[in-house]
Amino acid sequence: MEPRKVQKVGYSTLSVSLPIKWTKKVGIQKGDLVFISEESDGAIRMTAQKRKIADDVEYVVDVDQCDNTKVLERVIVGNYVLGRSLIRVESNQRLKRKQIESIRKVTHRLLGIGIIEESEHHLLLQCSIDPKNFPLETIVDRLYKLTSIMFKETLDSIVNGDVELAKDAITREYEADTIYWLLVRILSLAQQSRSVSESIGIVDSMDIVQYSIIAWYLEMICDRVNHIASSVIRLQDICKWNKIDLIERVSHIGFITFNMFDRAFSSIFDGNLTTASDAVDMYDTIEHKESTLMKRLQNGSRLELSGIVSEILWDLDIIAEHSSAIAEIAIDIILKGENNYCHAKKVLTAK
Structure with missing residues (x-):
């Protein structure tokens, strides 16, 4: 922090000089406009000038440095979520078919x-999204609803023994990942630009931190739900759904967890601290029921069946933990x- 003395110019005007290093860095000159805004504190x-995030800079991804296509995909996703608009993926050699397919x-x-440009050695990717067209609450709510639908379909598949519902839930994860990456990208752009953050409804820089954490928890919950759906499919071949009390107990715990998740997230937008607090308290109930059922599994259930059910209970426990964390963040926001x-x-x- 650099101190500057305030000077009086004329009858009532107060002025302060600008640091020369800053003026050179941003290219400000005499007669240019500057924009002043007041922070919450x-x-x-x-700001030297109101402008969009620079879109004339290319970020070059060196394919030759990526050991495999999975690394290449993650590097591209990383550039996307960092808010970069032009990504050049290039190689010193001719791009292999497997690499091109991975990029596509x-x-x-x-x-x-x-892809807006392509040659033997490179592909140029461009993101045309204007973050100002995506209000933060709208995207967060969309990710929540997708996760909620997946969760409900998975629980219904347990109750009804309907494997097709479990498959539907797994299919939805593709879209949930897409929304999650979009959300992280927009939060990244909001962190880089005050005008972007204001346009999507962020009034406090702390909002970016809190919603980034919420987004991560939602993504983790979505992954756990996907894993539960996969476990339900595996259960199909080893049990008769209508005659196993164990499945009913699992589904009961699942619906309590779903209710906790729903309350935790709803409290963010409802501003209801009591609802958020109740969601946090529900974790103890879920943990107790899971512990009781786990002991029962250890005392005589079929080995293969108990193994899969234990995985489902473990996933539900993680979902409950993440839901509790979301509820605590909701309390902070309120x-x-x-x-x-x-x-x-x-x-x-x-x-």
């Missing part, structure tokens, strides 16, 4: 990105804004 933020595969999973639970009060000091 009273600090002043100055990953672009199909990322929203708004496509307390940060205007609420009936606490308020700021100036401390009077003796003169």
Whole structure:
């Protein structure tokens, strides 16, 4: 931090000089406009000019440095979520068919990105998404609803022994991943640009941190639901759904976990601290029921059946943990804004 003395110019105007290093870095000159905004803590933020995130910079991905196509795909996804618009994927040698297929595969999973140029040695990818067209709450809500639908379909598949429902849930993960990567990209752009953050509804920089964590938890829950759906398919060949009390107990725990997840997330937008707190408390109930059922599994259930059911219970426990964490973040978000639970009060000091 560099101190600057405030000077009085004329009758009532106060002024302060700009650091020469900063003016050179941003290219500001005499007569240029600067934009001043006030932060929540009273600090002043100055921007040289309102502009979009630079889209004239190419980020080059060196295919030759990627040991396999999975590494290549992850590097491309990484560039996408960092908010980069132009990504050149190139090699010193002719691109192999497997590499090209891998690049095309990953672009199909990322929203708004496509191949705009191609040669023997490179492919140029461009993302045309304007983050200002994607309000933060809308995207977060979409990811939540996708995860919720997957979860409900998976639980219904356990109750009804309907493997097709489990397969439907697995299919939805593809779209959930796409929305998650879009959400992370937009949060990254919001962190880089004040104008972007304001346009998507972020009024406090802390929102970016909190929603990034929420997005990660949602993605992890989605992965666990996907794994449960896969376990349901494996169960098909080893049990008769209508005659096994064990399956009913698992589904009961599953619906309690689903209710906890739903309450935790709903409290973020409803601003209901009691609902969020109740969601946190539900974890103890779920953990107790899971522990009881696990002991029963160890006392006589078929080995193969108990193994798969144990995996499902483990996944449900992780979902409950993540849901509890989301509920705690919801409480923080509620307390940060205007609420009936606490308020700021100036401390009077003796003169």
